Amino acid sequence: MRCATHSDIETNLRCGKCSKPICPKCLVTTPVGARCRDCARLHRLPTYRLSFSYYLRAIGAALGMAIIMGVVWGFLRSYLGGLGPIISVVIGYGIGYAMAEVTGLAVNRKRGVWLAVVGSVAVVICFSITYLVDFFRFGFISFDVYRLVFVLVAIGLGVFISVSRLR
Numbered sequence: 001m002r003c004a005t006h007s008d009i010e011t012n013l014r015c016g017k018c019s020k021p022i023c024p025k026c027l028v029t030t031p032v033g034a035r036c037r038d039c040a041r042l043h044r045l046p047t048y049r050l051s052f053s054y055y056l057r058a059i060g061a062a063l064g065m066a067i068i069m070g071v072v073w074g075f076l077r078s079y080l081g082g083l084g085p086i087i088s089v090v091i092g093y094g095i096g097y098a099m100a101e102v103t104g105l106a107v108n109r110k111r112g113v114w115l116a117v118v119g120s121v122a123v124v125i126c127f128s129i130t131y132l133v134d135f136f137r138f139g140f141i142s143f144d145v146y147r148l149v150f151v152l153v154a155i156g157l158g159v160f161i162s163v164s165r166l167r
Helices: 052-106 113-138 145-166
Strands: 028-030 033-035
Touching: 052 113, 052 145, 113 145
Parallel strands: none
Antiparallel strands: 028 033
16 A cells, blocks of 8 residues: 555555555644544644734834834934944844834734744844934944944844744
8 A cells, every 4th residue: 555645655554534545754643543634634833823914013013113213222322422332232132122022012922934024124124223313313324344343243133132032
């Protein structure tokens, strides 16, 4: 007898419900015995089932939070002086954590790869808005290598924290 899905594999196993021949690759162990994938009715966990409206809510919440946090951080950066680049790494961690929490709360603590993408893009938007605030306040954006390294580390840390909390 050959497996119904993999015709090149011989088997003696059958589904306990529909009696379809199954191989060990197709076997799903359930509390009532061996089943084929169709009869086992494998579903994704509810935590990872997201509809289009959940994605819209996540995008709205993340974008709103990114704008608010970017403007606030843009105004606070000018008051920190020389500590700005060092503190930006800590702020990057906080921004990543806040984005993940706000996005998670907006979708009832659901998780998923695309939610992680939404959170990480929101972190990058937040840091971009920070530098736009600098540009509109001072008319220029000063980039030196020292500050740029800390900003890139902060963005990377924020994206990492956001992705790890939403994935």
